[in-house]
Amino acid sequence: MRRSFAFKCTVLLMLWVLAAIACAQIPAYTFWPAIFGALTLPLALGLNLLAGLYWLLRRWLVALLPLGLAVLTWPHFQRGLAVHPFRLASAAKEQAGGPVVKLLSANVRIFNVYPQLRDADLTSSREMVRWLAENPADILCLQEFYNEPVGTRSRDGNVFRTVDQIGRRAGREVFLSKTLTNSAGAEFGMAIFSRFPIVAKGTVSFGKLTQNHAMWADIRLPSQDTIRVYSFHLQSMSMEEKDIVDSYSSKAGLKQKGLGLLRRFKRGAVARHWQVDTLVRRFERSSYPLLLCADLNDVPYSYSYDQLADHFQNAWATVGNGVGSTYNGRLPFIRIDNQFAGPQWRIADYQVHYDIPYSDHFPSTATYQLRGSKEAE
Template sequence: MRRSFAFKSTVLVMGWVLAAIACAQIPAYTFWPAIFGALTLPVALALNLLLIGYWLLRRWPVALLPLALAVLTWPHFQRGLALHPLRVAPQAAGGAGGPIVKVLSANVRIFNVYPQLRNEGLASSKAMVRWLQENPADILCLQEFYNEPAGTKTRDGGVFRTIDKIGRDAGREAFFSKTLTNSAGAEFGMALFSRFPIVNKGTIHFGKLTQNHAMWADVQLPSHDTIRVYSFHLQSMSMDEKDIVDSYSSKAGLRQKGAGLLRRFKRGAIARHWQVDTLVRRFERCRYPILLCADLNDVPYSYSYDQLADRFQNAWATVGNGVGSTYNGRLPFVRIDNQFAGPRFAVNDFWVHYEIPYSDHFPTTATYQLQKAAIRR
């Protein structure tokens, strides 16, 4: 009877894994409850691994069933917990391969310019701008960007002259996708900086132009190869961190916050899934090798991530070790900032800058090598 119950449980867990994977492929605007099925996938995958150990000890031939499923679904496991313990980082030199490109992506949270984010002497703002200015990356993709051009009515001096400091003063070309200019003349949006020439560029709106949009730039490498870099910021979850913590900390918190959080989560997911579908259609028309930098505002077990991971290499899942969390807050193990690369790139390295705590997102840096088969301009 115990074996019969264990076998039935094994079959149910395996079915759960497959159902959760299927849920991750259903956009919320088609059937929104599927988002919660997808979120259970890490638990189902972990249980399937435990069942392999159980059956190896009890009746090893049965272990072949969950083992086969684990092998088939290993890429999904790697999305949440990357494991490359024996990997050796390649040499920095290009060698016989193609050119190497180092890319940094970061949500800079408007450089903490708002009063509630400032600290004494604008220390964190200055440190963040200085770090980006001195960073050796070839390409910088920055979401929630803020700039005070010459003539802005401000008491902060030149602290937020960020386009000049991170761009021209650091030897980079700048592409600023502006979404708003306030009454003082300060500018909000997204920015892309490149040490290589930018030969073409554009912006992708998701309806009304807001901070949640996409931008792209065609960059010409020293090898004369042209690559396209996309930077995008998908719809936020629209949920306050404190409300989320309160909702799972107590029954009272769940009653007070639960319904509101569910509504906001549903609206955010529907918007993100529509936005990522819009971007995928653009990606499919691009004739250049592609790199993606994104604040997805979504976890690895989601439709948004799934649509990108099915078409591109996720840099962390390809070479990283561990969870690779990028959210700097009270919610643990949350990776919402990602870089992806098309098949013409080899991912050499990827790391999260936990030593840079100035925003609620940790910056990420990846090193890519363009393969010889890349199309030339």
């Protein structure tokens, strides 16, 4: 009877895994409850793996069912917990091929310019700008960017003259996608910096041009290959970290904050899923090798991530080890910032910079190599 009950539970677990995977492929604007089914996928995958280990000790033929499903769904497991124990040895080997590009992505949180984000002597702002300016990456994609051009009325001197410091003085071209210029002349938006020539550029607005938009740049490499780099910032979850922590800290907090958080999460998911569908259609039309830098504002077990992972290699899932969290806050193990690469690329390395804590997002850098040096038409 115990084995019969365990077998039924195992079958139910396997069905749960399949149902959660299906939920991750349903956009919230068609059936929003699916977003919560998708969020249960890491738990379902973990329990299914445990069930396989249990049956190995009891009856190995039965173990073939959950373990077989674990093998088939391993890419989904890797989305949340990457496992590449031999990566360092293989990455060290030089491989013949096309040109190499080092790409940095970071949500810089407007360099902490707002009063509630500042610290003494603007130390975090200065250090963040200095680190970016001195970083050896060939291309930088910065979300929530802020710049004070010459003529801006400011009491902060040259601290926030970021285009000059990260761009021109560091030998980089810049494409600044401005969403707002305030009354003092300061600029808000996103930016792409490149040590290689930017030969074309553009933006993708999701209706009105706001901080939540996408930008792209066609970049000519020294090999004369042209690549297209996208940087995008999807709709925020619109939830304060304190409210989330309060909601699961006590029953009173859950009662007070829970319903409001649910509504905001739903609205954010609907917007993000529509936005990512808009972008994927554009990606499919590109004739150049693509590299994507994204503040998804969504976790790896979501429709947003799933649509990108179906078409592109995720840098962390391909070469990383562990969770690869990028959120710098009280909520642990959250990876909402990602880099993706098209099939023309080999991902050699990916790193999250936990030693750069100046924003609520940790920066990431990745090294990519074109599999063949061939100019796209």
